Amino acid sequence: MSDEHTASIPKTEKSNVEVRHDRRNERLTWLIDHFKREWQIYVMLAPAIIWFLLFLYKPMYGLQIAFKDYSIFRGIDGSPWVGWEHFGTLFGSDQFVRAVWNTIKISALNLLFGFPAPIILALMFNEILNATFKKTAQTIVYLPHFISSVIIAGIVITAFSPSAGIVNTIIGWFGFEPIYFLTKPEWFRPIFIGTGIWQEAGFGSIVFLAAIAGVNPSLYESAVVDGANRWQMMWKITIPSIMPTILIMLIIRIGNIMEVSFELIILLYQPATYATADVVNTFIYRQGIQGGQYDIAAAAGLFNAVVAFVLVMTANSISKRFSRTSLW
Amino acid sequence: MSGVSIESVFKRYGAVQVVHGVDLTVEEKEFVVLVGPSGCGKSTTLRMIAGLEEISDGEIAIDGRVVNRIAPKDRDVAMVFQNYALYPHLNVAENMAFGLRIRRMPKDEVKKQITEVAEILGLTEYLERRPADLSGGQRQRVAMGRAIVRHPKVFLFDEPLSNLDAKLRTQMRAEIRRLHNRLGVTSVYVTHDQVEAMTLADRIVVMNDGNIEQVGTPMELFNNPVNTFVAGFLGSPPMNQIQGTLTDQGAQIGGHELRILGAASGQTGRDVVVGIRPEHISLEAGPETSPLPIALDLVEPLGSEALLHGSFGDTPMVLKVDTHGDVAHLSGVSEIHVPADLVYLFDAETGGAIRGQAN
Amino acid sequence: MQNMNLYSRGDKFFVKINMVLVALFTISTLYPFIYIAAMSFSSGFAATSGKVVLTPIQSTLAAYNVVLAEPEFWRSYLNTFIYTIGGTIMSLLIVIPGAYALSRPQLLGRRFWNLLVAFTMWFNAGMIPFWLNMRDLGLLDSYFGIIIAFAVNAFNIILLRNFFESIPSSFEEAARMDGANEFQILWKVYMPLSKAAIATITLFCVVARWNGFFWAMILLSDESKIPLQVYLRHTIQRLSDDEEFTTTLITAPYSVETVTAAIIICSIIPVLLFYPFIQKYFNKGILLGGVKE
Incomplete structure (x- = not known):
């Protein structure tokens, strides 16, 4: 049931800082509560997300070798940058x-x-x-x-x-x-x-x-x-x-x-x-x-x-x- | 006591607030019906009791224990859903056993419970069937059986009859009430159908726009609606509401003087809404009635009664009269008589009741 | 509408022509399989001299004897089963819970996680970074590497997530009120309710695994670990280069063509056996995934 009804949220008489502080605490307790209650769905999600990060997103990080003079021995991070050189080579x-x-x-x-x-x-x-x-x-x-x-x-x-x-x-x-x-x-x-x-x-x-x-x-x-x-x-x-x-x-x-x-x-x-x-x-x-x-x-x-x-x-x-x- | 108490409960989705501080106490063994148009917050309130929606603000207690942060399964409530939510891959017995098995109840105990409840609901011979092979009424019963076997402190019903055809609905309605009389479990029932509310409830809670408009027994609400909304919501057909102004004797509507018993004196000239229930008028003048002209355009015979559709000035009106076995004479009606003691008055601006019915 | 008697003469003609055309297309789809089967049972000489058209010429099992005598053939067959079964189980273990979690409205950052998954359908780092990554992870030449690296794809997760989302929430709520936790809800309610969708992705996985070739060829250099498809490829290449096979002897009991055909038949058989099951579900499956509203 999603009633589209706007209404004013009850106003408190606290200062802005206090309110913000309260909100943060409230949010934190809510989060702790949430994870206590719902940890199972995160356990279910984890393998899939880890898989995506490890097998599809990590290679995206490796894509930087397109701009590097890559050598197996120096590895992805150790290889020097060469800018657009490879693209020049390709289109030539x-x-x-x-x-x-x-x-x-x-x-x-x-x-x-x-x-x-x-x-x-x-x-x-x-x-x-x-x-x-x-x-x-x-x-x-x-x-x-x-x-x-x-x-x-x-x-x-x-x-x-x-x-x-x-x-x-x-x-x-x-x-x-x-x-x-x-x-x-x-x-x-x-x-x-x-x-x-x-x-x-x-x-x-x-x-x-x-x-x-x-x-x-x-x-x-x-x-x-x-x-x-x-x-x-x-x-x-x-x-x-x-x-x-x-x-x-x-x-x-x-x-x-x-x-x-x-x-x-x-x-x-x-x-x-x-x-x-x-x-x-x-x-x-x-x-x-x-x-x-x-x-x-x-x-x-x-x-x-x-x-x-x-x-x-x-x-x-x-x-x-x-x-x-x-x-x- | 295993009642439910709801204290200034709010529900917000982001910046949108849909329940604006609801206060309600459901007594032990009481059957309370939440009724209102769709989007009034009644289902949200029910789902907050169930624990399916978080409570944004306020407190809900079941059996004296605050349940705000308690998971649905630990609240000791059972719910009957609008679409029944019967598991299609399980048969009737397995459907009813589902909750008990999850709670690791011993097998023979489960069996005993199911046999017992199936007996009560007349489902004994259907225990081996799948939901797909059941009629609508039987599915409805299984859904209730699934709630009953758990012996919860509170039953929650979310529009459980709205998927049934009219005839079956009437039948199941009576069955639910009989079951309640027999089991005596505290029940909260949500519906948008005012007839269901009237027939089932010990007390009705009329909701509108996320607020409670009025709480009371069906007859209290029918006889003394606190505002035009409740007045228009309960009763079928709904109350006719006509703009007017107060006079010494009653009210002036569309150039006609309507005598009203006990009309607030000394407020002459106040703008009001005059409420007339369709069944309260008569076609013959009586000692305490005032005549109103009516332009009739349709007569709907219902059998012993008939509905007259027409208008008074610009205001459409629906009236209910006895047929005495014949409707031919009704098409000639051009005047109705309103008993002075059966007229409602509401403030034109706030819609609040100025006075209820004299009795 | 389906009553032929209501058709005009022109319509009847139209329907008949259409039927002939469909029959022709169907036959031309089927023919290559018949041709290959005929080839596999023909003698090498008949095959090499182009005599095989529809039925085996000089019937012989010689090609099969060659194929089935190779221990590497059996080894690769076994490997294919390992990759197919292991890979499919791995897929289901990751995809089903993942899709379920992504379908839960209470999941924090749901939009973000869904985007993380969907983005991989639009953008892919490509062959080289993927290969380097596999090497860095030490998954070259490993059974586990093949099984895990292709376990998930965004399409299957999204297909199943959409299906889960279409299940009325009251099922989940009823189970929750009955005391079921998320694992129980998934296992006892959502999975039985999603049999068709799960069967569909299972079949997609099985078919993809059985047919998987390119990455197996690249990632596996150890001949004892290659699957059937790679073995088939290697054999075709080897036979084409082989001196003995390229000379055409009139008495040759088998040839490159017949041996190739025999391996093809051997590797198609499981697909054909599995095909009736596939058929039952893919109609639904392809529509489930096709277009989301």
Whole structure:
């Protein structure tokens, strides 16, 4: 019960200092009381908070090596500051600039092809009347989401193998020469994005199916009475009704544009395809983890994180304006 | 004595104060109903007794012991919630046993208690069922059973009947009162429904805007409301209230003279609110009545009685009359007669009662 | 609405075309699995010469014999179970009480703690500081490191916290008046009331753990500690480089492709067995977490 009723708090006749002193004492007894009574919830909270501090916030402190000449022996605190030097190095490096562009290009293509796929799939599922068929199809198309990227990569590598792969087998039926897909830069993006759609379109359709399920059925009934056909109902009722969901999901996607599933890229790319496949995170992995240039790699990571942060925050505030629904 | 005493209790949320110094004593074995519109602070007061809300200022004592800093579980009170709060994963017996188990009561003792209480509430055959498989009335009973098995000093009810349909509500209302008569446990009951308050209470506490307006037995409050708020809150339909001024004989309202017995003399010209209960008027002139013209626009037959909706001047009026088996003649009503001894007078400015009913 | 007889001729046509398209997409989702399964049971020669399309050619268990004979395969399989079970339990032990505490209105600094958690969804220090931190904590090459370092994520905590917040407070108040303390309220009231949400995050954890690859690859250099996914990756790499495997013998009973396929099938099987349970809950789960009002 929260009664919105303003009223005057009884006035005391003490001096300000006394009052302040009393308040402090009151606050202190209240706090002691509170912790005596509620200590259990703090015990429950502690492991989670300690975990966050230790595994996510402590690395943020370590981010300072992006501005330092870091050496393992001197440690984070002992390494000398170098200012923005690493960022200068990064933006002077063709590799890093290429990685940034590749990240943006892959994300943009993913947005163009990967984003509509689950929406179209959801609309198609919605038009299926046979419940058994619908359920079976859904069960199957959700499955790849739960398969690890190593397996996905294994399947892709096998399927696109020049001698044994099914893709080249089929190409062979039409009399063409086998293509060494995974070594050709021009083939990397189509394969990567196609794999993404194959893996995630089904699972991604759940959100839109739920939105469709939320459409008031009487809208369709009145449309039937008005003589609309299924195609018209889809365009005039279903799609406008789920537009808020589509917009929110789109904004989330744009906010996450710097996040490319680099696990799969690491598993699929090779030096021959770096030209199109190397993204910021794979660049960081090679420079930092494999190459040992922690400070430069950390700088690249910081750049990535800051851009991502700005994008996500912008996306969240835009979505708030659109729907009065915050994403978090 | 296991009563509850509340002494100048305040409740503030930050700078917002919602209970402004409530004083109330609930006697042992008494059934007290807190009633008022939503947001009046009645639930907050109840929850402070329960210990679910902190007391910002003042003191609450249960059974003579100040409980301000005592945890809810140690206050020896039990509460019935509006939504019952029955645990859906436990059956009826387990729901009732929950509190006893937590308190580590021996198993056979728990069983005995539950059997006994289930008997009282007629729940014996439902003990194995889950709440989802019970009707609304049965759930309500389980919620009460859960409170009863603990043998608390005080029962607290937070609008326990508001989720039931009208018929069941009437039935459960009577059941609660019977149960109280049988167990005789001090009870504090919160509702916004004045009929519930009237029918259940030994004493009613009418609250408004975080203050107590009036405390008394149902009939005291009905007959002698201290102000226009209480007058308008108790009684169904509510009392008609008309602006007027005092005269020698009674009051002048909308150009009509209303005779009022015992109207304060020597205050001629004072602005007042004249209160007329819908059921107090009659359609025929009597020895001590004054006529009032009324523009009728709707007759609602209820069976033996009918409600007449209309207006006197600009003031909407609702009246209640006997039908004597026929409502046809009621649509022609254009005049009512107000008995001089059944008129209430309130100060126009403060709303305070100037005089109550003559009897 | 679901009555086909009410449909016009155009609508019936539309529905049928749609059904065919969905069927095609479904088949193309399923096909790679069938293809890999067929591959795993084919002879090396058939696989290498591109003969496998739908069914095993020259059926043989040779690839499986190679895979199952490797002690490292079994070792990594066991490791994956350790990481999955240990990691999931660790997750639940931290996430459930944490989410509960964050959902309590009486928690002091509640907004601050919630922000502390949510902020990590928006900003992440990134790969290198995380790795250096793991090294500084001495958690490289350690079972415990893998189990603890990925135990919590903000999304799961917030998902569960939202669910806890949606439980009417009267349940908690009733339990409190019955004498339950916070642990009892969580254990005896909130957890049973949140079975679906807890099942959902459990499944998220299990799937994430089972599939976890990248960090296991980076943090574990001791071959005896690597999980199945990393083993699979190593094996694919090793076989591709291996002289013996790259020469194509007509008589080869197995090849890179068939062995890879066999390992893939072996590591998919537990997921498939677990899948029906996942299915039951993820519909709810993804919606729980999706958009908060």
